[in-house]
Amino acid sequence: MATEQSFNILDPFSSIDLNISDRADGIKGWAISNREVLEPIKSVFNSMIVSIEQALLAVPPLVMLLLIVLIAWQAAGRRVAIIVAVCLSVLGFLSPDAWQLAMTTLAIVVAAVITCVVIGLPLGILAGKSDRFETSIRPVLDTMQTIPAFVYLVPVVMLLGIGNVSGVIVTIIFALPPLVRLTSLGIRGVNESVVEAARAFGASPSQILFKVELPLAKPTILAGLNQTIMLSLSMVVIASMISVRGLGNEVLRAMGRLDAGKAIVGGLGIVMLAIVLDRITQGIGQSSRDRGRQKWWHHGPVGLIAPFITKKRENSAANTVPTINTERTNEA
Amino acid sequence: MTKANQEEVIRCDGIWKIFGQKSGQALEAIRRDGLTKREIRERFDCVVGVQDASFSVKRGEIFCIMGLSGSGKSTLIRHINRLIEPTAGSVIIEGQNVNAMNARDLRALRAERIGMVFQSMALMPHRTVRENVVFSLEVRGIDEDRRNKVARQSIEAVDLSGWENKYPDELSGGMQQRVGLARAIAADPTILLMDEPFSALDPLIRKQLQTTFMKLSAELHKTTVFITHDLDEAIRIGDRIAIMKDGVLVQIGTPEQIVTEPADDYVSDFVAGISKLDLVTAARVMQPLERYGQANPIGDMSMWPVARAEDKLNALVDLAVGTEHPILIKEQGQTVGVVTKRALLRGIQGRDESAPVMAEVH
Incomplete structure (x- = not known):
C-alpha cells in the first residue's frame, strides 16, 4: 500500500491517503441509518407518479393519441400535429404492449419534469439575479451533469430503495441543470433598458419579474425546459436498472438476453416519445408573432371552437379592433 | 418665461455621484484634497459621474x-426619480x-x-x-x-x-x-x-x-x-x-x-455657431435715446421704424432693411431705446456694439 512507502516530494499523491472513499462510506452509513426521515418525501413522489400513471393509463390509447395530437396542434400547429400523429402510431404498432409501457415511461418523465420546473425555475431566476449565487451553483450543476449516473444510482437506492421514486430522483439530478442554466441565461439576457423603464414607471421587483423579465426570457426558458425533457427521456434506460418500469426496462431486459429485436422495439419507442415531446415543447417556445401575432386561443383546435363558446366576447373585441394602414402617412 | 406660478417642483441640492466600490472614500478625498477626476480614477478606481450639481425647476x-x-x-x-442613488446630496420633489x-x-x-x-x-x-x-x-x-x-x-x-x-x-x-x-x-x-x-x-x-x-x-x-x-x-x-x-x-x-x-x-x-437671430431681443442691443442723440443728430423721428423691446433680432432685420433710419424701441408708447444698424449687425454676430471696427469707411 501507498501508506507504507516513504514520502516522495515528486509524487505526493501516492504516498498520502486521505481515505475519502471510506469517509464517504461513513456519510452514506449515517444517511442510511436516518433514512426514515426521507419517508414522507418518498411517499409524496410515489403518489404523484402513481396518479399520473393511472391517469395516463385510464384513457383508452386511441383517445389518448387524439388528445396528444390536439395538444400538439394547439401548441405547435398543424404540421407538428401530423408528425406527432405518425410518431404515436408507430409507437403503438411497435408491439402490443408498447403503448402501455410508453405511458409508464411518460408518467416518470412528467413527474421528473414537473419537479425540475418546481425546483429549477426559482433556482434559475435566483442565479439570473445574483452573480454570487450563479458562481456558487455552477459547480453543483456541473457535477450533476457530468458525474456518471452509476455513482449516485447506488446511494439513491440505498436511501430510497429501488422503484419509481428513485428513478425520478435520479432523473431529476441529471435533467435539472439545463433548466437552471437557461433560465438564468434568459433572465440575464433581458434588455436592461426595458427593466429600467419598468422601474421608472413604478413597477415592484415582483412585477418586473412577472410582467417583464419572465415573459421576455420565455423563449430561452422553454429551450431549457425542452432540454430537461430530452435529458429525462435519455435517463429512462439507466433508471430501469433500479427497477423503473416502462420502455427503458424493455431495452435493459432485451440487452440482458442479447435480444436485439426487442431492444429495437424499446429503443424506437423512446425515440418516438422523444420526438413527440420535443416537437410539442418547441412549438410552445415559438413566440406568438411567428404565427401572425395571434393569441393562442385564436388558432388551432381551440380557435375553431372558441368562437362558439365565447361569441359575445369575440364580438365586443371585434368592435375595438381598429382599421389600420391608413395612418402610415403620419411619419412621411 | 413668465409663469404665474413660480413654485419649485424639483430641487436638486449638491448631488454627487461617484461610481465604484470606494465611492465614499473618494468623495471625502475630493472634498478634502480637491482631487481631479483622473486622480480619483487612479487612486480609488472610481468614476466621477456628477459633481456637486444643484438646480431647481x-x-x-x-x-x-x-x-x-x-x-x-x-x-x-x-437621480430625480432615484433610479440612481446619489453618493451625496438630495432631490426634493414638491417638498418631499x-x-x-x-x-x-x-x-x-x-x-x-x-x-x-x-x-x-x-x-x-x-x-x-x-x-x-x-x-x-x-x-x-x-x-x-x-x-x-x-x-x-x-x-x-x-x-x-x-x-x-x-x-x-x-x-x-x-x-x-x-x-x-x-x-x-x-x-x-x-x-x-x-x-x-x-x-x-x-x-x-x-x-x-x-x-x-x-x-x-x-x-x-x-x-x-x-x-x-x-x-x-x-x-x-x-x-x-x-x-x-x-x-x-x-x-x-x-x-x-x-x-x-x-x-x-x-x-x-x-x-459660437448658434444663430442669434431668433434668440437675442432688442432690449439687449439697444442704447438709450439720449446717448444716441449725443453722437448723432436726431431729425424727424416720425420716419423711424418702431419695435418692442422683446422683439427678436430677426424682426429688427426685417424693419432695418426697409429704411436708412435707426429703429426706435417703444414700450407702452414710451421710447425706451434705439437700435442702430451697427448694433444690430454686432448683435447678430454675438459681439459687443463697441467692438473695434476693422476697416473704417472714408
Whole structure:
C-alpha cells in the first residue's frame, strides 16, 4: 500500500491517503441509518407518479393519441400535429404492449419534469439575479451533469430503495441543470433598458419579474425546459436498472438476453416519445408573432371552437379592433 | 418665461455621484484634497459621474440639460426619480425628499407623478402599444376600463390612433418614441423626464417630434427636465438651459443668457455657431435715446421704424432693411431705446456694439 512507502516530494499523491472513499462510506452509513426521515418525501413522489400513471393509463390509447395530437396542434400547429400523429402510431404498432409501457415511461418523465420546473425555475431566476449565487451553483450543476449516473444510482437506492421514486430522483439530478442554466441565461439576457423603464414607471421587483423579465426570457426558458425533457427521456434506460418500469426496462431486459429485436422495439419507442415531446415543447417556445401575432386561443383546435363558446366576447373585441394602414402617412 | 406660478417642483441640492466600490472614500478625498477626476480614477478606481450639481425647476418649466456624451447628464436625470442613488446630496420633489422615501412611496411617486422617456425608447417588445402605454397604471392596479380610456387619450395625443394593438417592432423609430411619449404622459404625471428622447431619430422625424412635444407641453404644462446633446434642440425647447461638462453644471440660464453671456470658454465655444437671430431681443442691443442723440443728430423721428423691446433680432432685420433710419424701441408708447444698424449687425454676430471696427469707411 501507498501508506507504507516513504514520502516522495515528486509524487505526493501516492504516498498520502486521505481515505475519502471510506469517509464517504461513513456519510452514506449515517444517511442510511436516518433514512426514515426521507419517508414522507418518498411517499409524496410515489403518489404523484402513481396518479399520473393511472391517469395516463385510464384513457383508452386511441383517445389518448387524439388528445396528444390536439395538444400538439394547439401548441405547435398543424404540421407538428401530423408528425406527432405518425410518431404515436408507430409507437403503438411497435408491439402490443408498447403503448402501455410508453405511458409508464411518460408518467416518470412528467413527474421528473414537473419537479425540475418546481425546483429549477426559482433556482434559475435566483442565479439570473445574483452573480454570487450563479458562481456558487455552477459547480453543483456541473457535477450533476457530468458525474456518471452509476455513482449516485447506488446511494439513491440505498436511501430510497429501488422503484419509481428513485428513478425520478435520479432523473431529476441529471435533467435539472439545463433548466437552471437557461433560465438564468434568459433572465440575464433581458434588455436592461426595458427593466429600467419598468422601474421608472413604478413597477415592484415582483412585477418586473412577472410582467417583464419572465415573459421576455420565455423563449430561452422553454429551450431549457425542452432540454430537461430530452435529458429525462435519455435517463429512462439507466433508471430501469433500479427497477423503473416502462420502455427503458424493455431495452435493459432485451440487452440482458442479447435480444436485439426487442431492444429495437424499446429503443424506437423512446425515440418516438422523444420526438413527440420535443416537437410539442418547441412549438410552445415559438413566440406568438411567428404565427401572425395571434393569441393562442385564436388558432388551432381551440380557435375553431372558441368562437362558439365565447361569441359575445369575440364580438365586443371585434368592435375595438381598429382599421389600420391608413395612418402610415403620419411619419412621411 | 413668465409663469404665474413660480413654485419649485424639483430641487436638486449638491448631488454627487461617484461610481465604484470606494465611492465614499473618494468623495471625502475630493472634498478634502480637491482631487481631479483622473486622480480619483487612479487612486480609488472610481468614476466621477456628477459633481456637486444643484438646480431647481419651477412648475410648468422646461429645463434642458445640455452636454456631450459622457458628461453625466443621463446619470443626473436618473437621480430625480432615484433610479440612481446619489453618493451625496438630495432631490426634493414638491417638498418631499425623494432619497428618504421608502420603496412603496417611491414606486407610487414613479408611477403617478413622474413620466420618463428614454433615448433607447425601452418599450416592452412583448406588449402591444396600448399595453405599453398604460404600464404605469397597470402596476398601480387600476382597472381595465379606466386603463383603456387613458390609453385612448394618450395615444390620440401623440397621433397614433389606430396602432393600439400593434407591437413596438411593427412601428418605425419615430412612432416608437411617440409610444414612449404617450407612456410617459399616460398617468398624467406632474413631471416629465426626457432622456435624450429624440437623439436616436433622423433629423426630419426629430423636428416633427419636437413640435409634437412642444404642442403637448404647451397643453399639459408639465414640469419637464429635458436632456439633450444638441444645443439647437435645447434652445428650441428649453425655458432654461443648464450646460454640463465632465459632471459639472457649468452654467444655468435662459437660452438668451447662455448665448450672449457664456460663463466660460467651453460654453462660448459651444454657442459660437448658434444663430442669434431668433434668440437675442432688442432690449439687449439697444442704447438709450439720449446717448444716441449725443453722437448723432436726431431729425424727424416720425420716419423711424418702431419695435418692442422683446422683439427678436430677426424682426429688427426685417424693419432695418426697409429704411436708412435707426429703429426706435417703444414700450407702452414710451421710447425706451434705439437700435442702430451697427448694433444690430454686432448683435447678430454675438459681439459687443463697441467692438473695434476693422476697416473704417472714408
